[in-house]
Amino acid sequence: MISHNxxxxxxxxxxxxxxxxxxxxxxxxxxxxxxxxxxGVASLSVIYASIIISSMFLPPIMIKNLGCKWTIVVSxxxxxxxxxxxxYPGWYTLIPxxxxxxxxxxxxxxxxxxxxxxxxxxxxxxxxxxGSDMINYYFGIFFFxxxxxxxxxxxxxxxxxxxxxxxxxxxxxxxESCGAADCGLNVTAYGNTTRPEQKLVWTLVGSYIGVGVLxxxxxxxxxxxxxxxxxxxxxxxQQPFCHTFLATFRLxxxxxxxxxxxxxxxxxxxxxxxSGEYTKVRxxxxxxxxxxxxQFSLTALTNLSCIIALxxxxxxxxxxxxxxxFPALWGLSDAIWQTQTNALYGILFPREKEAAFANYRMxxxxxxxxxxxxxxxLCLEYKLYIVLAVLVVTAITYPIVxxxxxxHPTKPIEEGAYQNHKEVIKxxxxxxxxxxx
Numbered sequence: 001m002i003s004h005n006x007x008x009x010x011x012x013x014x015x016x017x018x019x020x021x022x023x024x025x026x027x028x029x030x031x032x033x034x035x036x037x038x039x040g041v042a043s044l045s046v047i048y049a050s051i052i053i054s055s056m057f058l059p060p061i062m063i064k065n066l067g068c069k070w071t072i073v074v075s076x077x078x079x080x081x082x083x084x085x086x087x088y089p090g091w092y093t094l095i096p097x098x099x100x101x102x103x104x105x106x107x108x109x110x111x112x113x114x115x116x117x118x119x120x121x122x123x124x125x126x127x128x129x130x131g132s133d134m135i136n137y138y139f140g141i142f143f144f145x146x147x148x149x150x151x152x153x154x155x156x157x158x159x160x161x162x163x164x165x166x167x168x169x170x171x172x173x174x175x176e177s178c179g180a181a182d183c184g185l186n187v188t189a190y191g192n193t194t195r196p197e198q199k200l201v202w203t204l205v206g207s208y209i210g211v212g213v214l215x216x217x218x219x220x221x222x223x224x225x226x227x228x229x230x231x232x233x234x235x236x237x238q239q240p241f242c243h244t245f246l247a248t249f250r251l252x253x254x255x256x257x258x259x260x261x262x263x264x265x266x267x268x269x270x271x272x273x274x275s276g277e278y279t280k281v282r283x284x285x286x287x288x289x290x291x292x293x294x295q296f297s298l299t300a301l302t303n304l305s306c307i308i309a310l311x312x313x314x315x316x317x318x319x320x321x322x323x324x325x326f327p328a329l330w331g332l333s334d335a336i337w338q339t340q341t342n343a344l345y346g347i348l349f350p351r352e353k354e355a356a357f358a359n360y361r362m363x364x365x366x367x368x369x370x371x372x373x374x375x376x377x378l379c380l381e382y383k384l385y386i387v388l389a390v391l392v393v394t395a396i397t398y399p400i401v402x403x404x405x406x407x408h409p410t411k412p413i414e415e416g417a418y419q420n421h422k423e424v425i426k427x428x429x430x431x432x433x434x435x436x437x
Contacts (some may be wrong), residue, residue: 003126004224005119009138011222012112013145015076018215020146022208023079023101025153026086031375033195034089038376043094047082048268048369050102055362058103059110060247060354068118069225071111073216078104080212086205105365110357116142117346117353118226136343143339147331153208160204161196247355248362256348257356259401260341261363262393267337268367269387270303270330296402299336300395302329307388311381348401348410 002010030040062071078100085097120134127134195201251257306329313322342360349356367390374383 003123005123008119008224009141013142015215015219016146017149018211019076019079020149021152022083022212024150025157026208041372041375043098045369045372046095046098047102048365050099051105051365052362054103055106055358056248059107059358062107063111063114063354067225067227068111068115069223071107073220075104075108076216083205083209083212106358106361109361110354113342113357114353132347135346139339139343143335147335156207157204160200248358251352251355251359256401257359259397263341263398264360264363265367266390266394268364269371269390299333302333303391306330307384311384
């Protein structure tokens with residue numbers, strides 16, 4: 001019989017899997033489906049710019065007042081609005097819904113991370129284990145399930161658009177200008193960039209809307225509201241509004257967070273590169289710090305190898321397998337970046353979880369919005385060099401924080417109780433990363 005906390009992790013994971021099957025699929029299609037006047041890429045830039053703004057103040061306010069569960073539900077509805085905007089794409093539909101999605105993006109991820117951190121700490125207290133171990137375990141489960149969303153989203157679009165009779169082959173002459181040689185100058189030279197039939201577009205977007213609504217229902221019905229009492233207490237407290245409003249910025253006084261900014265921004269750069277360009281882990285316990293650095297080094301080397309290979313590779317119609325090798329390797333690296341970085345934020349900042357994860361989304365989104373901003377006017381070769389430069393800075397700064405945490409581990413803190421199905425679980429000395437909401 002699985003524990004309530006494990007069940008809640010599965011519910012959150014499946015809900016995010018469903019939601020990002022829809023959003024991830026739409027995101028990867030924006031640079032081609034809504035290519036007119038760069039509208040699709042512009043909408044992605046607006047999304048990440050809005051996430052930056054929302055990261056500055058919304059997550060602590062929403063989580064402390066609504067609790068994690070209902071913050072996730074409300075934020076998921078913001079994502080579904082973007083799918084609705086894609087039914088009749090235009091500047092007056094895509095941009096407003098992009099803003100709405102962006103405003104819900106940071107609270108969604110901050111609430112999810114906070115929820116998993118709470119679940120990990122509570123379960124660790126029950127099993128007499130370290131809170132950090134359970135946090136790593138739960139984040140690993142989440143990303144194991146969540147990362148497959150891109151597979152299902154792209155599979156849906158492939159199956160539906162594969163019915164289009166107007167699909168044409170790309171001439172080898174145009175393939176020669178792809179890869180690192182692509183400067184966006186020959187996109188329409190051969191007239192092959194055609195939009196699928198409108199009926200098929202509506203079918204796909206309608207399917208994505210249905211999958212998004214399903215995600216909302218899964219979380220609203222099956223997820224336990226484990227921090228209900230803490231949210232209720234906060235709403236009745238007299239804590240100044242400005243104190244909550246500025247929580248994200250106050251945490252920037254911590255040098256560890258500032259040092260992690262390159263790593264966090266790199267996450268935004270590498271994700272935006274795969275979704276915007278290519279389609280046109282677990283943390284070890286403190287006594288295994290060497291393994292963490294080995295894992296980090298292998299991940300960085302994988303990304304580095306992909307970047308160097310992409311600089312020299314030129315696509316050819318007879319190299320179909322190669323087209324899948326790069327995203328496969330990139331995806332393996334991304335899974336480790338996401339799992340390890342999210343867990344690291346939860347472990348380093350136990351008393352400011354909401355503000356810490358808000359900072360994570362803010363800096364990650366800043367990296368993404370910069371990448372999308374130069375997407376339309378830089379040659380792919382220079383984009384690869386930029387990603388490479390950020391990776392090098394990350395390789396220098398991240399080990400500093402990891403080494404400091406290995407030598408001076410964050411002290412566990414005692415916490416109050418969280419109520420789960422009328423069962424009050426008291427925290428003990430092994431719990432970290434858990435604060436009153």
